[in-house]
Structures are given as structure tokens and as C-alpha cells.
Amino acid sequence: xxxxxxxxxxxxxxxxxxxxxxxxxxxxxxxxxxxxxxxxxxxxxxxxxxxxxxxxxxxxxxxxxxxxxxxxxxxxxxxxxxxxxxxxxxxxxxxxxxxxxxxxxxxxxxxxxxxxxxxxxxxxxxxxxxxxxxxxxxxxxxxxxxxxxxxxxxxxxxxxxxxxxxxxxxxxxxxxxxxxxxxxxxxxxxxxxxxxxxxxxxxxxxxxxxxxxxx
Numbered sequence: 001x002x003x004x005x006x007x008x009x010x011x012x013x014x015x016x017x018x019x020x021x022x023x024x025x026x027x028x029x030x031x032x033x034x035x036x037x038x039x040x041x042x043x044x045x046x047x048x049x050x051x052x053x054x055x056x057x058x059x060x061x062x063x064x065x066x067x068x069x070x071x072x073x074x075x076x077x078x079x080x081x082x083x084x085x086x087x088x089x090x091x092x093x094x095x096x097x098x099x100x101x102x103x104x105x106x107x108x109x110x111x112x113x114x115x116x117x118x119x120x121x122x123x124x125x126x127x128x129x130x131x132x133x134x135x136x137x138x139x140x141x142x143x144x145x146x147x148x149x150x151x152x153x154x155x156x157x158x159x160x161x162x163x164x165x166x167x168x169x170x171x172x173x174x175x176x177x178x179x180x181x182x183x184x185x186x187x188x189x190x191x192x193x194x195x196x197x198x199x200x201x202x203x204x205x206x207x208x209x210x211x212x213x214x215x
Contacts, residue, residue, distance in 0.1 A: 022198075024100035028093050032085040033077040039097040041198050043070030051075040051090055053083050055149045056157075059187045060090070066191035069098075069198075083149060084156065091157040095164025102166075102198065105129060110209040112197030116189040121176025123185035125169070125193045131215045133163040138172040139186065143179045154183055158190075166215075 022041040029035070047064035049057050049071060064071040073094065077086030102108065113126040135158060141151040162169040171190070176182045201209070208214055 022101045022103070024097045026093065026097055026100065028089065028096075030089070033075060033089040035076075035089055035093045036072075036074045037093045037097050038070075038072040039094065039101055040070035041098070041101050043068055046070045047072070049073045051086055052077060052079050053086055053149060055146055056083070056087055056090065059184065060094075062184060062187045063191045063194075066188050067195040067198075069191075069194070084153060087153045088156045088160045091160030092164050095161040095167075098165045098194075098198075102129065104208065105131070105215045106208050107200045107205040108209060109197055109199050109201045110215070112193035112195065114189040114192035114196070116185045116192060118176075118181040118185040118188070119178065121178060121181040121185045122174040123176070123182065123189045124172045124174055125186065125189035127162075127170070127190075127193050127197055128168040129166065129197050129215070130168050131166040132168055133166055134168045135159045135162045136170040136172075139182060140173070141179050141182070142177070146180055146183070151179060151183070154186075 023039065025038040027036045045065040045068040047061050047070065049060045051057055051060070051073065052075060060071065060073065071094070073090065075086050075090050077089065079086060108129060110129050111127070115122060115124050137155050137158065143151060145151060158169065158171055171186055173182045173186060176185070
């Protein structure tokens with residue numbers, strides 16, 4: 001694991017997120033997946049994502065673009081079985097990378113929330129970077145698959161991401177009929193809420209955002 005909380009530039013993609021301070025890089029290799037990831041929290045929403053699962057790539061690109069977190073991600077998974085391990089493990093690795101880039105979470109706003117519409121759909125996400133992992137999931141899909149992708153795997157990704165990022169995460173689809181719109185609006189809402197929560201609060205930039213003095 002490589003964590004950079006200084007002022008130097010990252011080297012993983014020249015020119016991305018110049019001057020970014022909070023970054024982390026890590027690898028995770030198992031019999032099911034081989035994953036490498038780098039995140040830069042103070043980025044510009046640049047991404048280079050290849051998981052082998054097209055729809056998952058598309059959702060993670062939305063996460064990067066709308067959170068302004070730069071994400072470089074490579075996954076080699078056992079897709080000859082199905083997309084379960086690739087999906088869950090990518091959430092694990094990205095969650096760990098975000099947690100490590102946050103460090104002691106000093107100065108962050110900590111909380112974030114977003115309502116995101118997409119055509120007939122409205123999704124809501126609220127989160128707390130509390131280091132107390134929890135997921136509340138209120139999405140009901142009317143289809144088992146989007147293309148070749150099992151819709152039940154979306155919960156697996158969100159749970160893996162939340163628990164490894166140290167995040168209390170509430171995810172809800174308020175209404176909608178198109179399953180693609182429902183999940184895309186949810187990823188975008190996560191991105192917007194995360195962008196708010198990881199920002200440095202200029203009024204308390206040197207303080208841990210908790211009366212306990214630690215998160």
C-alpha cells in the first residue's frame with residue numbers, strides 16, 4: 001500500500017490531479033480476483049477503469065466523475081463463473097483505498113447527502129464517514145439482470161465499499177421504473193454525497209470532526 005498525504009504529484013497517470021494531497025494505491029490478489037487501484041481524493045474526476053464488466057465500469061466512471069475522485073482501477077476476475085467476485089472485490093479495494101487516503105479523517109466535513117434525479121427516477125444517498133460501517137439498502141429492482149449483469153450484485157458492491165471505507169451509508173430509490181436509471185442515479189448520488197463528505201472544512205481543517213477526538 002502506498003499512501004501520499006504530502007504535496008507531491010502522483011505518478012500513476014501523468015497530469016492527473018496535479019497537486020493532489022490525499023492518495024492511496026493498493027493491490028489485492030486472491031484465487032478469484034487480481035486488483036490494483038489508485039485513488040486521489042483531491043482530483044478532477046479523471047478515471048481509467050477496466051473491470052471486465054462493462055456496466056460496472058460505467059457505474060464506477062460515474063462515481064469518479066461526480067465525486068471528483070480520480071480513480072485508476074484494474075480487475076482480472078473469474079468472469080467465466082460470473083461477475084460476483086469481480087463486483088464485490090472491486091468494492092472492497094476501492095473502499096480500502098478511500099479509507100487509507102482519508103488517513104485519520106482530520107478536517108473533513110464527514111457527512112454528505114444527495115438527491116439525484118434521472119428522468120423518471122429519484123435516488124437518495126446519505127453517508128457518514130464515521131469509521132462505523134453500516135449499510136441501509138432500499139432498492140427494489142423489477143429485473144434480475146441489466147444486460148448480462150445481475151442486479152442483486154449492486155448491493156454487494158455498495159456493502160463492500162461502505163464497510164471497507166468505514167462509512168455509514170443509507171441508499172434509497174424514492175421512485176422510478178427503469179432499472180438502469182435507478183442504479184445510475186444511485187451511483188451518482190453516492191458520488192455527490194461522497195464529494196461533500198471528503199471535502200476539507202476550512203473552518204475546522206485541523207480538527208477531527210468528532211467530540212470523541214477520533215473517528
